[in-house]
Amino acid sequence: ETGVTQSPTHLIKTRGQQVTLRCSSQSGHNTVSWYQQALGQGPQFIFQYYREEENGRGNFPPRFSGLQFPNYSSELNVNALELDDSALYLCASSLGTAPHEQYFGPGTRLTVT
């Protein structure tokens, strides 16, 4: 096990609602990256947080936002959910912003109906 935990494991939401996903990084890691993985595709980079600041963002709209807390845990918030937001959301923790290795949590499977 990597020591990275995510909650909840599964979630069902309705289109237009808002959702918050949580991630606790591996002990000693100060950077959290979030990815969206649609069925049958590879993970897509959403953004990264380092020392409580966003440090890089992929091609996702502003309704995807996040936070990092002093203990390096992180939240991903998605507003105005759309059907296409249904995916596995993965967080990965690492030491530093240009990591040689990222350790992934088990993911949160979000279904939007």
Next chain:
Amino acid sequence: RKEVEQDPGPFNVPEGATVAFNCTYSNSASQSFFWYRQDCRKEPKLLMSVYSSGNEDGRFTAQLNRASQYISLLIRDSKLSDSATYLCVVKAAGNKLTFGGGTRVLVKP
């Protein structure tokens, strides 16, 4: 064109056989390359980094061809437990990892 492209497979491999597959990347400034393994409904896990000189880890061999902008993974003496999706990952300058869509490998008795 996608930044990182992989043949989705599946590659059906008899147990004990050798299988190899490639991944192409479009950004010539890419600096680091990795292979991750992802089991069904699980998170990706780092399999190995890919170095310029090529590298081997047990039955797994990774190669990098910068001129043609591709990396490869070869699995020798395939085991049933090697059945998984193999994700090619490329890092350009900065902090963003770009994943390919994955190559599915099915090892059969």
